[in-house]
Structure formats: structure tokens, C-alpha cells
Amino acid sequence: MRSTTTCIMVWRMIAQRRNRQAAFALSPHARGISPIPLFATILVALSLLSPTLSADWPQFRGPNGSGVATGGPPPVDFGPNKNRLWRTPLASGHSSPCIVGDSIFVTVLDQESESLSVICIARRDGTIRWRRDVPTTEIETGHPSFNPASSTPASDGQRVVAYFGSFGLVCFDMHGKELWQRKMPLAKSYAGNAASPIITGDQVILYRGNYVDHYLLAVDKRTGAELWNVPQEEKFTTDMSCTGMPIVADNKLIIHSARSVQAFDLATGNRLWLANCKTTATSTPILVGDEVVVATWNQTGEESLTPTYPDFDELVQQNDKNGDQTITVDEFPKLMVFHRSEGTDAPQNGFPLRFAMVDSDDDKTLSRDEWSVWRKKDNQRRKTYVPHGLIAIDVNSHGTIPPSEIRYLARDGIPEVPSPIHHGEHVYFVKNGGILTTVNHQTGQRISRIRTKGRGTHYASPIIAGDLLFCTAGDGTMTVLQLGPTPKVLAVNKIGERIYATPAIVDGTLYVRTHKSLMAFGL
Structure with a gap:
């Protein structure tokens, strides 16, 4: 979709330049003046097709939160002593790498000084370019697995925006100069506020849910000025997480929210539709064709949990x-x-x-x-337990969606934290214990359920590059699988450090944020 849109933009620019040049040649002002050569316009237009732009991983789970890399895959086998390009020690944090051009952005918590920071790292060699501390008077607390530096930054190549529940939003240029900040009250919740912002067009979007406040916010990416704010009607309770990142579908903004999935008009914040469901709202939705696919999960949503x-x-x-x-x-x-x-x-x-x-x-x-x-x-x-499931919703729905119009693709094996991912006609999702399920998106039929050999708790979401699927267990086991109806385990790699953050892939290099460091793996 992105490449098609970009091609259309390129040809429109060329056509508009030709029309202007023809009009310029007939103008009395044209005497003695040469119009800008057409080839210059073509060069500018073709720059829109730069692989650097398409290969960026500019937010949590990459382009529009899909988890799918656009470049080639990294090596299948990797670890501390194999295909590791570099390792940069970092303070604690669970934010994923945000990668634009040659810059990687992460957030960290220095536990000794109790200071939060945004760090810029050189993609080529892992050197730290700059670090900017964010002033706080109190550090947010949450679940024992939570870290106050859990939210992934977002960047458009000109600026980087980071969110902390302990501070609010802060924006820097690519050289670390602060452009603006938007302070918010200290977030308070049982789980901890790990929501990640996105940048779309001229807007920064943040879905913030906690006991203190609960809303969907859009601010101007240049100034931080509020564009619109939609308070959420659903009361935030102890069983809520609300850490899913918003995604964009044309002019719509989709959020996995407290006990619901919702769509809003991107320009105005007006709600377009609402699908009620029993969910803690932890995972990020994905787009599959004309549908939004969401892993809704609650503590008593299936028999295996009770x-x-x-x-x-x-x-x-x-x-x-x-x-x-x-x-x-x-x-x-x-x-x-x-x-x-x-x-x-x-x-x-x-x-x-x-x-x-x-x-x-x-x-x-x-x-x-x-x-x-x-x-x-x-x-x-x-008898009062409400089942959860992997659901699909028509992105062009309207109003309150009746249950009969919500498609259930799966009702068990649902992940609590990891988001689903799509490839071809299949949707894949992995839960604790490395239990990986494949369903057919059109029919909802389960195709396979296997063990990835990554055991224990899974917080990181699966990602795809080429025909390879990468699944990450909390103990630092990363399994590489061949995509297909029944994915085939190709390698089980031991990183040697715990991993809760979702990895990133750019231009065939795998970037893994652990509890202690950021690593790059490639050939």
C-alpha cells in the first residue's frame, strides 16, 4: 500500500512539473529564465522511493505496528558469539528500538539515580550519540515486570517523540535538541503505563489509560499543542493495561482500548465505531485487508486460565x-x-x-x-466469565458494532501481551510457553499449533522478515521459524539476557533490546 501510494505521488509530481513548464514557456515572464529541469523533479520524486525510508522501523513494531520488515531477513543463526555486529550496554528498560536512517532511539531508566532518559545510538556501530534526561519528581510504579522506560519512541526522521508515565510527552530533534514537552500527571495503575506514541502526518497520537486520567490525545508534532482530546467513558480498573499502540487505516485511527476496540476520525477525533469486548487492552491491533485483527484477552477468558x-x-x-x-x-x-x-x-x-x-x-x-x-x-x-479471542472487525464499520458482526478467528491460545502478525492468508499469534497458533484469516480455521521451543513468559511480539518468523521468550530465547501453514523451527538462539522488548529488523539486521543492552545481529 505504501509503495503504491508513493508511486502515485511520484508520477503526479512529474505530471505537475510538466504542466507548469508548459505554462511557463508561454508566459511573458519566461524570457531569459530557465525553468527547473524535469530531471531534477524526477530525482526529488524518486527520493520518495528511497529504501532507507521504506526500511525504517519508526515506532513500536515498525511500519504502522505491523511487525513486518520491508527489507531482507537477518541471519537465521545468531547469538553472543555468532553474527553479532555489536553490543551496547544500556540501563534498564523495556522499550523497543525505534530506527530511522542511521539512528536508533530507546528509553532507559537508571535505577541508581532514578532518572529517565532518551538515548540516540548510531545504527552502524552501536555508539551512543546523545542522551537526554527527562526531569521527574516521582517515578511511576506498576507490576513487578513493568519498567518505567517501557514505552517505545516514535520518529518521522526530523524529530523523535518519547512518552513516560512519570513525565508525559517530550520531543527532540535528531541531534538531541529539545523541541517541546507536554507534562502530564504521574500515571497510576496496577500494570504500569507502557503505551507508545505514534507520529502520523502532522500529529502525535497517544492513548493514555490509568487511574488518574483516561483519554486519546492528538498534538501537533511541531509544537506539542493539543489538537483534540477524547476522554474515554470506560472506567479504568485494576484489570486494565491499555498498553496497545494506535494504528492508522486511511483516515481512521484504531485503538485497542479498555473493554473495547474503537475507531476515530484522525482529523477530528470523532468516534466512528465501537466494538465492545472483554479485554485488558494490552496488545496492538493489526490491519489485514479491510479488517482490524485484535488479540483480546482477559484473566478468565478461556478454560486454561481458570x-x-x-x-x-x-x-x-x-x-x-x-x-x-x-x-x-x-x-x-x-x-x-x-x-x-x-x-x-x-x-x-x-x-x-x-x-x-x-x-x-x-x-x-x-x-x-x-x-x-x-x-x-x-x-x-x-457462568459470568466472558470469553476472549482473536477477533476481526470491518475497518469501515459504523456506530456500536453488534456481536454478530465481530468475527472470532480463535477463542483459545490467546496471548496476553504479544500482538498477532499477518503473512499471506495466515494470522500467527504466540502466547506464554511458546505456543504458536496459525489461523486462516478468511475462514478462522486453525491450521496448526506448535511449540517454538521458547518457554515461559512471552512479552515481546513476533516479527517477520521475508519468509521468516521471529519469536522471543522472556528468558532470552529467540526462535526463528519458516513461515507456512505449519511453521518449521529453523533455529533456537540463546541471547543470554532476558528480553521483554519486541525486536526490530532493518535492512537485514536484527536489533534486540534486552534488560541490559542493545544488540545488532547481521552478516
Whole structure:
């Protein structure tokens, strides 16, 4: 789409130049003056087709958040001692690399000084060009896996914009000169505010959700002046994350928002449509043809997240150590109300059933009747659970979309954090445990489900270059797979450092932000 649009722009520029030259030749002002040569216009126009522009990775997940690189793929095999071009030590942070031209931008948190910064790194050799500290009076807190430098910067090649929940928006030119800042109240939420801004046209767009405020914002990229602000009606609660990045579809802005997916007019901020769904709004949507595809996830959205409980006889048989046919507080096993069974390496990976919740008379002993009452309540509660899923919505919808017009491509195996990705007729998504699912976009049929050999928690989203799919586990395992109906594992690479940030690919080079560094891999 982008290359087609650019070609049209090129030919329009050439045609307009020819028309102006013809008119100029007939003008009385043309005597003694030479019009600008046509070839100069062609050179300028063709510069729009520069591979540098098309190969940039200017925001989270690259061009429009698709996760798909436009250049060639990096090597299949890589690691600390193989095909590594350079490694630059960095302070902590989970922001992904933003790459424009020969510059890479990331955000960092120096935990000793509790200072937040934007850093510019030379793409060719990993040297740090500049670092700009962002003044804060208090650092945002969140989930143990959260880092206050989790939001990925965005750049249009003339400026770079970064967001911190501890500060707000700040904009620098490519040499590190501050152009403007837009301070915001300290964000407060259970998960932490890891939303990433985008630059589209003359606008910077930010979706900000937390207990303090909840809105979609557009500001002028040159000055930071507010263009429009849309307060969100949905109350922000502890189960919300709202960290998905907005994407653009023609003149529409699409956001994965609190308990919904929404579209807005890019110029005015007027809402165009709303699809209600039970979701924590963690992942970023993608465009697939004329549809928006979104991984909606909630804590009780599928059976694998809500373990069932044994009956009382089984509970006693397995845990009654003193033989009194009851369960004391010391004998009560670890049972979960909700549990990420494949993400146990991450902190707070579920909600345990506390003994006090079932011991109604508070005598520190669980009887058959008490357990029976609890299980009845639990069965009633389970009836209120709302399924989540990978959904597809017509991008040209209007108003409040009825459930019958929301297509479900999958209802299980849904990732909590990683965003889906599209290639050919397939949509791929990976969840904790490295469980990779392939579905047909048109039919919603599951084609395959495999293990990538990357285990444990997955925060990074998958990315594609050429016919290769790259999946990243939190422990630093990066799996490279051959794309297809059933992806084939080609290599399992151990980076040696934990990775929560989504990698980037530009011109056949893979850039990986770890907890400790930024690395480049290539040939």
C-alpha cells in the first residue's frame, strides 16, 4: 500500500512539473529564465522511493505496528558469539528500538539515580550519540515486570517523540535538541503505563489509560499543542493495561482500548465505531485487508486460565495429613482462581485461592459444607466469565458494532501481551510457553499449533522478515521459524539476557533490546 501510494505521488509530481513548464514557456515572464529541469523533479520524486525510508522501523513494531520488515531477513543463526555486529550496554528498560536512517532511539531508566532518559545510538556501530534526561519528581510504579522506560519512541526522521508515565510527552530533534514537552500527571495503575506514541502526518497520537486520567490525545508534532482530546467513558480498573499502540487505516485511527476496540476520525477525533469486548487492552491491533485483527484477552477468558477445583473427598485424600477428615489452614493446597500456567517464571502470574475465602466461620478448619458452599459460588461465578479471542472487525464499520458482526478467528491460545502478525492468508499469534497458533484469516480455521521451543513468559511480539518468523521468550530465547501453514523451527538462539522488548529488523539486521543492552545481529 505504501509503495503504491508513493508511486502515485511520484508520477503526479512529474505530471505537475510538466504542466507548469508548459505554462511557463508561454508566459511573458519566461524570457531569459530557465525553468527547473524535469530531471531534477524526477530525482526529488524518486527520493520518495528511497529504501532507507521504506526500511525504517519508526515506532513500536515498525511500519504502522505491523511487525513486518520491508527489507531482507537477518541471519537465521545468531547469538553472543555468532553474527553479532555489536553490543551496547544500556540501563534498564523495556522499550523497543525505534530506527530511522542511521539512528536508533530507546528509553532507559537508571535505577541508581532514578532518572529517565532518551538515548540516540548510531545504527552502524552501536555508539551512543546523545542522551537526554527527562526531569521527574516521582517515578511511576506498576507490576513487578513493568519498567518505567517501557514505552517505545516514535520518529518521522526530523524529530523523535518519547512518552513516560512519570513525565508525559517530550520531543527532540535528531541531534538531541529539545523541541517541546507536554507534562502530564504521574500515571497510576496496577500494570504500569507502557503505551507508545505514534507520529502520523502532522500529529502525535497517544492513548493514555490509568487511574488518574483516561483519554486519546492528538498534538501537533511541531509544537506539542493539543489538537483534540477524547476522554474515554470506560472506567479504568485494576484489570486494565491499555498498553496497545494506535494504528492508522486511511483516515481512521484504531485503538485497542479498555473493554473495547474503537475507531476515530484522525482529523477530528470523532468516534466512528465501537466494538465492545472483554479485554485488558494490552496488545496492538493489526490491519489485514479491510479488517482490524485484535488479540483480546482477559484473566478468565478461556478454560486454561481458570483451573477447576477437586471435590471435598479428593481434597481430603490428597491433603489431610492428620487424618481428621477436614483441611486445616496448614494443609490447604495452593489452588488458583486464575493462573497463567505457562508463565510461571514471571511474578504475580495468577491469583491464588486464599484459605480465608473458603473458611466462612474463621475457625482455621475447612469442612465439607464450607467447601460445598464455595464450589457452588464458584460455579455461579464461572457462568459470568466472558470469553476472549482473536477477533476481526470491518475497518469501515459504523456506530456500536453488534456481536454478530465481530468475527472470532480463535477463542483459545490467546496471548496476553504479544500482538498477532499477518503473512499471506495466515494470522500467527504466540502466547506464554511458546505456543504458536496459525489461523486462516478468511475462514478462522486453525491450521496448526506448535511449540517454538521458547518457554515461559512471552512479552515481546513476533516479527517477520521475508519468509521468516521471529519469536522471543522472556528468558532470552529467540526462535526463528519458516513461515507456512505449519511453521518449521529453523533455529533456537540463546541471547543470554532476558528480553521483554519486541525486536526490530532493518535492512537485514536484527536489533534486540534486552534488560541490559542493545544488540545488532547481521552478516
